[in-house]
Amino acid sequence: MISNSQLVNKYFRHSKKFPHIxxxxxxxxxxxxxxxxxxxxxxxDKNDIAFVSGIGCTGRAPVYVDFNTLHTTHGRxxxxxxxxxxxxxxxxxxxxxxxxxxxxxxxxHLIHACRRNIDITxxxxxxxxxxxxxxxxxxxxxxxxxxYTCKLGNIERPFNISALVEAAGATFVGRTTSYHTLQxxxxxxxxxxxxxxxxxxxITHCPxxxxxxxxxxxxxxxxxWQKEVAVDKSRADKMNPKELEGRIVTGVLIEKExxxxxxxxxxxxxxxxxxxxxxxx
Amino acid sequence: MSKKxxxxxxxxxxxxxxxxxxxGVSFFAGYPITPSTEIAEILADRLPESGxxxxxxxxxxxxxxxxxxxxxxxxxxxxxxxxxxxxxMQENLGFACLAEIPLVIVNVMRAGPSTGLPTSPSQxxxxxxxxxxxxxxxxxxxxxxxxxxxxxxxxKAVNFSEKYRNPVIVLMDEVIGHMRARVxxxxxxxxxxxxxxxxxxxxxxxxxxxxxxxxVAPMASFGDGYRYHITGLVHDAKGFPTxxxxxxxxxxxxxxxxxxxxxxxxxxxxxxxxxxxEHAIVAYGSMVLSARSALEQLRKSGIKVGLIKLGTxxxxxxxxxxxxxxxxxxxxxxxxxxGQIYREVLRVNAGKSQIEKINRVNGTIIAPDEIVxxxxxxxx
Numbered sequence: 001m002i003s004n005s006q007l008v009n010k011y012f013r014h015s016k017k018f019p020h021i022x023x024x025x026x027x028x029x030x031x032x033x034x035x036x037x038x039x040x041x042x043x044x045d046k047n048d049i050a051f052v053s054g055i056g057c058t059g060r061a062p063v064y065v066d067f068n069t070l071h072t073t074h075g076r077x078x079x080x081x082x083x084x085x086x087x088x089x090x091x092x093x094x095x096x097x098x099x100x101x102x103x104x105x106x107x108x109h110l111i112h113a114c115r116r117n118i119d120i121t122x123x124x125x126x127x128x129x130x131x132x133x134x135x136x137x138x139x140x141x142x143x144x145x146x147x148y149t150c151k152l153g154n155i156e157r158p159f160n161i162s163a164l165v166e167a168a169g170a171t172f173v174g175r176t177t178s179y180h181t182l183q184x185x186x187x188x189x190x191x192x193x194x195x196x197x198x199x200x201x202x203i204t205h206c207p208x209x210x211x212x213x214x215x216x217x218x219x220x221x222x223x224x225w226q227k228e229v230a231v232d233k234s235r236a237d238k239m240n241p242k243e244l245e246g247r248i249v250t251g252v253l254i255e256k257e258x259x260x261x262x263x264x265x266x267x268x269x270x271x272x273x274x275x276x277x278x279x280x281x
Numbered sequence: 282m283s284k285k286x287x288x289x290x291x292x293x294x295x296x297x298x299x300x301x302x303x304x305g306v307s308f309f310a311g312y313p314i315t316p317s318t319e320i321a322e323i324l325a326d327r328l329p330e331s332g333x334x335x336x337x338x339x340x341x342x343x344x345x346x347x348x349x350x351x352x353x354x355x356x357x358x359x360x361x362x363x364x365x366x367x368x369x370m371q372e373n374l375g376f377a378c379l380a381e382i383p384l385v386i387v388n389v390m391r392a393g394p395s396t397g398l399p400t401s402p403s404q405x406x407x408x409x410x411x412x413x414x415x416x417x418x419x420x421x422x423x424x425x426x427x428x429x430x431x432x433x434x435x436x437k438a439v440n441f442s443e444k445y446r447n448p449v450i451v452l453m454d455e456v457i458g459h460m461r462a463r464v465x466x467x468x469x470x471x472x473x474x475x476x477x478x479x480x481x482x483x484x485x486x487x488x489x490x491x492x493x494x495x496x497v498a499p500m501a502s503f504g505d506g507y508r509y510h511i512t513g514l515v516h517d518a519k520g521f522p523t524x525x526x527x528x529x530x531x532x533x534x535x536x537x538x539x540x541x542x543x544x545x546x547x548x549x550x551x552x553x554x555x556x557x558x559e560h561a562i563v564a565y566g567s568m569v570l571s572a573r574s575a576l577e578q579l580r581k582s583g584i585k586v587g588l589i590k591l592g593t594x595x596x597x598x599x600x601x602x603x604x605x606x607x608x609x610x611x612x613x614x615x616x617x618x619x620g621q622i623y624r625e626v627l628r629v630n631a632g633k634s635q636i637e638k639i640n641r642v643n644g645t646i647i648a649p650d651e652i653v654x655x656x657x658x659x660x661x
Contacts (some may be wrong), residue, residue, distance in 0.1 A: 013510075016521055049505050052350075063510055063521060066501035070353065071512035072346065073376050079310075079343035083350025083358070086334050087308055087502045091354075112339040170345075265334060272329035 002040045005034075011046070013034045013066050021060055023131075025219030027178035027204030031125055032061050034181055035094070038189040042272035050091045052081040056126040057132045057206075060098045075106030078113045081120050089262040092121070092192060099126040099140040103159050107139070114168035117196045118261035120224055123188065124161055124199060127206040135209030146213045164252050165199045172198035173254035177226035178205065180250060187252060196260050203230075293431040293457040293462050294361075297387055298323035300435025303472040307333035308356040310347035312340055315399045316455045317389035320361035327386060341366035345373040345386065352382050353511060355502030356456060357439055360562050361387040364406055365396065367413070374448055375414030376513045378536065381490070381498070383442040383477055387435070387451040389458040392617075392644045401644030402455040404566055407621040410450045411595045417533060419540040421449040421547055422595040426569035428462040434549070434592065440475040440510055441547060442554065446497050452594065454617060456567035457645060480507060490532070491518040496539035549592030550601040558587030560611045560656060563602070563626055564648070567590040567646055568615045575652035586656060594622065599629045606633045611659045615639040615647045635659065 002010070012018075022028050039049065049067040053059040055074035062069035068091070072080045077095045083092045102110050102124045113120065128137040129147055137147035139159045146153060162175045172194040174187035184202060191198035205211060206221035216222050226248075233251035236244060291299070298320050301309070309328060313320040325335045334356075337418035338344040341362055362370065367388045377384055390406045392398035406413075410422045421441050425434040431453060438449040480487045480499040489509040492498050501507035514522035515529045523529060540547065554576060555561065564572040569590050579586045589601055601613075612634050614623040623638040630636050637659050641647050 015519060016348055046508060047504065050503050063512065066508055068508050069510045070350075070503070071510065071514065072349075073372055074348045075511055076342060076373065080336060080350040080353075082336070082343075083310060083347030083352075084354045084503060085350075086336060086347070087351035087354025087356040087358075088502070091504050096608075108339050112343070118442035218319065265329075269329040269332055269334075272326070273332075276330040 002037060007033065007036055007040065010040070011065050013064060016064055020064055022057060023208045025207040026057070027127065027206070028057055028061060028125055030178045030181060031123065031184065031202050031204060032065070034185040035067065035123060035188050037185045038192060041185070042192060044092055047092065048092055048184050050081070050084055050088070050093045051096065052077045052084070052093065053096040054084065054098070054106060054156070056098040056101050056130065058096050058098040059101065075101050075104070077101070078106060078109040078122065080118070082113065082118055085118055085120055086200060086265070089231070093119070094192070095120055095122040097122065097124055099124065099161070100130045100138040103139045103161060103164065104114055105207065110165065111168035114165050114170040114197055114199070116261050117169065117258050119195055120197055121188070121191045122197070122199045125199045125204055126161060126201055127204045127210060129206050129210035131206045131209050135213060147210070148213065151213070161201045162253055163201070169259050170199045170254065171196035172252070173201070174199070174240055174252045175201040175203070175248070176250045177203040177230050179223045179226040180230060183250060190252060194255065196258060288463050288465050290359070290461055291428055292319065292459060293425070293453060294319035294389065294418070294459065295323060295426045296431035296464060296466075297325065297361065297435045297451065297453070299466060300432040300493050301439065302327055302331065302359050303432070303469045304357070304436040304439035305474045306357045306359045306439060306626055307331070308335045308348060308351035308358040309360060310338050310344045310358070311360045311362065312338055312344050314363045314366045314505060316391055316458050316544055317361040317363050317387065320387060338538045341369040342373065345370040345377070348384050349377050351372060352384050353503050355505070357383070357443065359385040359387065359439070361389065363389050363391045364393045367406060367409065375416060375418060377448045378414065378418040378420065379513055379515070379584040380511050381446040381500070381536070382448070383446055384450050385435070385438045385442055385451060387453065389453050389455060391455055392642065398644040400455065402567060402617055403642070403644070404568070404617040405642070406452060406453050407594055407618065410452050411654060419447065419537050419594070420595050421445070421447060421540065422452050423449065423549065423592060424452045424565045424594050425457055426566050426590060428457065428460060429464045429466070430592070431457060431465055432464065436472050437549070443475045443477045444497070445543055446477060446500055447540065449513070454566040480503070484508065488518045489520045490516060492535055492539070496535065496542045544596055547596060548598035548601070550598045551590040551592065553588040553590065555587035555589065555605055558585050558605070559609065560584065560586040560660065561589050561605060561609050561661065562586065562652065562656070563589045563591065563612060563614045563622065565594060565622065568617065571647050571649045571652055572615060574649035578649065578653050579656055584656065584660065591622070597625045602629045606630060609634045611635045611637060613637050613639065613652065613656055613659065617641050617646065617651055
């Protein structure tokens with residue numbers, strides 16, 4: 001396995017001035033690091049990777065890494081990535097997006113990308129809050145939890161992202177946490193290898209905003225919580241709904257083969273060209 | 282590939298689609314909206330025939346995002362919409378301005394605001410095209426006034442977008458979009474095609490936003506071995522975000538400088554009967570048709586009136602007016618809005634001549650007779 005210093009040397013942009021913008025204890029770096037390990041494990045050429053993001057803390061991930069990187073507008077990473085993938089189907093297109101970016105402002109694009117089954121790997125960094133703007137409630141903030149726009153408790157019910165994207169038609173859905181780094185790396189690897197639209201939901205922590213206002217303790221405490229509530233799918237399948245209350249099921253949740261969008265479009269091109277030839281003849 | 286060398290009957294929207302194909306557009310993303318939908322329908326059929334791609338997105342926000350993505354991948358990209366869709370595109374239009382992504386938006390205008398009069402003509406989006414996205418930015422807006430021009434201006438729009446690395450808007454009113462006329466289009470091989478300049482230095486030397494002598498930086502496509510960063514944040518020459526005041530200034534002023542440098546080339550203006558004119562009609566889009574007819578009648582009654590036809594609205598071709606203002610007593614600006622270009626004319630005029638307007642916002646056009654009457658009234 002690649003060492004940390006090798007990883008930094010190989011994938012981080014030397015021309016980019018560090019330090020990065022993330023707070024001490026933030027989970028985003030862990031997820032980004034394991035995405036890089038997955039890519040390294042698959043031995044994909046850096047030129048063949050496009051890494052696209054939206055806005056927010058997660059949106060800042062691409063600037064640090066040495067790929068073709070595209071930092072788009074809030075919620076729109078997926079349609080940008082869709083156009084890019086159609087123009088360059090040979091690229092491995094990865095999208096990094098947060099819970100607000102992906103499921104609030106970008107929710108419509110997310111469900112339609114799932115439905116379309118275009119070969120893009122989407123990693124959703126779910127920390128239950130809008131971190132960059134200072135801790136407002138997001139579509140995944142648990143009911144009753146606090147944020148700086150719901151100090152008396154959130155009265156909205158949260159999205160279950162993995163269930164949402166499954167229902168919308170994603171052909172690969174994986175979920176893990178930023179505590180389970182090996183599983184994280186493996187699921188991202190499988191998601192990249194999957195032909196079709198894949199979503200990896202990563203439960204992570206924001207000690208600065210969500211953690212502070214909900215008195216969840218330090219980053220270490222929040223990681224321990226992830227360890228405690230996570231239950232692997234193989235075990236969860238044997239548990240009843242009552243036992244699963246408050247638990248987060250992790251692992252590869254959905255994996256199925258359906259026709260991929262770009263490949264289907266290639267057959268459209270072939271057919272249209274044949275028809276055009278027929279017209280001329 | 283169909284040969285289009287002789288006269289044929291064609292609709293404005295169809296001419297836009299033909300212009301897009303002739304200028305090498307290979308990607309279209311869009312969302313159905315009246316009165317622009319024909320453009321999407323035609324390109325959905327025609328693009329795959331030449332290996333191009335079409336996608337119908339979930340909304341207009343996604344449509345413009347997808348064409349930005351495809352353009353970054355190296356495809357000449359275009360979308361078509363109308364007022365409500367154009368409103369939704371504004372944020373990402375700003376992204377394309379700042380990140381300097383070549384693309385073309387065709388806005389077949391309908392009467393607004395809001396859902397407005399969906400199938401009625403209007404020229405209400407002139408200022409939105411200029412200032413619709415937030416922040417200071419330059420923009421190129423072309424406006425055809427005939428079906429044949431819809432073809433030629435679309436090819437020019439694609440070429441300008443590639444040359445200047447800037448979004449270009451084709452602002453067409455519904456009259457031109459849905460009007461059928463006899464056109465004589467050149468074969469595709471005769472249409473000028475400008476391609477964005479690609480970097481020719483080794484990747485490790487490439488600075489994606491370092492401007493060449495012409496003010497435009499070479500643009501690498503993702504996947505061509507030049508790994509770099511594109512962002513909607515204000516950035517330095519490397520493309521990385523910066524808050525350094527000098528670098529921020531260079532970024533924004535550089536956007537304006539490249540368009541200023543191309544100002545004369547970008548400004549498409551035609552003059553009709555202006556040599557001896559004492560009065561002028563300044564018109565664009567469908568108002569050119571009414572103005573021309575009025576011109577004929579007015580000349581017959583001995584009134585020395587000419588036409589300044591604006592093919593480019595932004596940057597505003599102020600020289601077109603400045604040149605003639607000393608000889609003009611009156612200038613009339615007929616528009617299917619409350620007077621959006623009229624204000625520009627006033628600004629350039631700076632009190633030299635008498636400037637009048639006719640405005641119409643009820644979904645109908647301004648007829649030639651009304652122009653004739655107004656000009657006669659102004660002279661009296």
